[in-house]
Amino acid sequence: MKKESGFILLVYLFLCFAGSLYGLGEKTISIGGASAWERIERRIDIAELTWVRPHPVLALSSASAGKSPVEAQILDLAVSFDESRPELFRDAAGNYRIITVSPGDTAGSSMLEAADRRWARAGTGAALFSGYAGASAGAGGGPLIIEPRSRNALFSPDNQIRDFTLEFWLFPLNMANGEQILSWISSRPLPLEEGRAAGTGDREFAFQRILCTAVKNRLQWTFLDVFSVSGASGGVSITLSGDTPVTPKTWSHHLIRFDSDTGLLEYLVNGKIEAIDYASSTRREGGEVYVPIMGEGGSFTLGNRFMGLLDEFRIYGVYIGQPDIQCYAPRGGRIETRAIDLGEGSSGILKVEALGGRTGVSGGRVLNEYAGSGDFRFDDDSAVQFFIRAADSPYRWTGDDWRPFIPGAALPEDFRGRYVQLAADFYPSGDGETSPYLEEIRITYRPNEAPMPPSRVTVLAGDGAVELNWGNSPDADAAGYLVYYGRSRGEYFGEDAGPGASPIDAGKRTSLRIEGLENGVLYYFAVAAYDRREGAGNSGLPGTFHTGEFSREVSARPLRGISARVIQ
DSSP states (O other), X not given: OHHHHHHHHHHHHHHHHHHHHHTTTOXXXXXXXXXXXXXXXXXXXXXXXXXXXXXXXXXXXXXXXXXXXXXXXXXXXXXXXXXXXXXXOOOTTSSEEEEEOOTTTSSSOOOEEEEOTTTOSSTTOEEEEEOXXXXXXXXXXXXXXXXXXXXXXXXXXXXXXXXXXXXXXXXXXXXXXXXXXXXXXXXXXXXXXXXXXXXXXXXXXXXXXXXXXXXXXEEEEEEEEEEEOTTOSOEEEEEEEOSSOOOTTSOEEEEXXXXXXXXXXXXXXXXXXXXXXXXXXXXXXXXXXXXXXXXXXXXXXXXXXXXXXXXXXXXXXXXXXXXXXXXXXXXXXXXXXXXXXXXXXXXXXXXXXXXXXXXXXXXXXXEEEEEEEXXXXXXXXXXXXXXXXXXXXXXSOOGGGOEEEOTTSOOOTTOBOSEEEEEEEEEOOTTXXXXXXXXXXXXXXXXXXXXXXXXXXXXXXXXXXXXXXXXXXXXXXXXXXXXXXESBTTBOOOOOSTTOSSSEEEETOSEEEEEOOOTTOOEEEEEEEEEEEESOTTTTOOOEEEEOOOOOOEEEOOOTTOOOEEEO
16 A cells, blocks of 8 residues: 555656646746736727726727728718717817806706716717706707807708718617707798898798607607708608617617608618608609708707717718618727747747637626637637737738737747737627627747757867867757867957867867867867857858857867877
């Protein structure tokens, strides 16, 4: 029994020792986690989130959803509500001014706040309205007013609009009857023959209104005296009501669009058509089309008598055919690290591990599935594709050098370099509502330590010469040996030998005869192994060697007529 216990203990100690040898010389570099993301050099549509995990994580930016390279050319207004305070809300297109009503501006109390990312549909914030009512019904005012600031604005005075699209995301708390999401009010002068007040000769005006209100848990759009024929007072009033109830405490996308070629006015909820009508003389396609002609003093009011959240309010000067309502852009995003210096050329990159999971935000609740380490391909088709490249110089890379890899899997043995760079492409889920995230990336590598020195160095003194012999370095990657010599112990600056100044490249040989030495002078010798030579090439320059430590030092004194003997 004692023998068996001793054998088990011996096996256990051997396994522990073998495991320590296996990891001998390995080092790890951490990106992200407690080390933060300072090594990330490039981010495309990627956001840094602080509430998903104990450390900041990288995930797709929802602020990039629905935005295309040509959007700037057709965008009339864009209010993202991503700013930290309501008074900082702004129109990214620059065509409108944003005015917030403070509690002292009108009767009642203005309750407008900036909600953070946990409540936002996209980006880093949303507008939170708390049921403000103006001094009198329909009197305008309200917590958020949007006014044209230039003639470039689509809704500027006297502008005859052709196509337009207006969209926003809505998160109502109650969806009570009469809640007013949006209103546009302006005045348009009537034609001279129709617009003079009796007996005064004063010009009369007609009020234009666009209203979006809650009626029986649905949104109802009313266009009053907005669509008309240029120069005429007559026109058409249109009311569109949705068929699908708007669910409280749930985000929904609302879009109204107009096609000036046909007069088609459409209302869509979550990308599906809810109601249509025609602004034409026949109220169908084919009649004389009436177009919106803006009056004077017009402005939008958002959130008057509304309780809930509003996000990503936008107006386009075109008819948007297919709205993009995904939380994350299908094209995804990308990160690239800077070149990370491993300290030694030809260092072996063993593996790269990634830790993280996937996340989404729904009504203030953070959806978080932490997966730990893995290949980052999830069952909802969200994924991260990883790439790596390595070289001894960070200036010789090209776009073709990127090689895909799977986190945690061993990298090829020939994957070496002093510098390593990582990239990752993030892709959302199939429905665009979930993003993968990274909390930490770990690079495990083995520095290319210089080879160990040769053993059993001996020297044979002769007449004006010596002959050195040594054993091979224990390292299999030793490519050659350098022989150092000099006239002082530990100082190898000799220059008088026939083969050349110290050190002398012996190549893969394990012996070297050095002639041209001065008789009677005591010389000191040491040998070092190297595994590569850098900087030589075809440049004609001597280059440098990646050498290890010196062997033990030996000495010899050449003498005329000396008997050959080996000096240990």
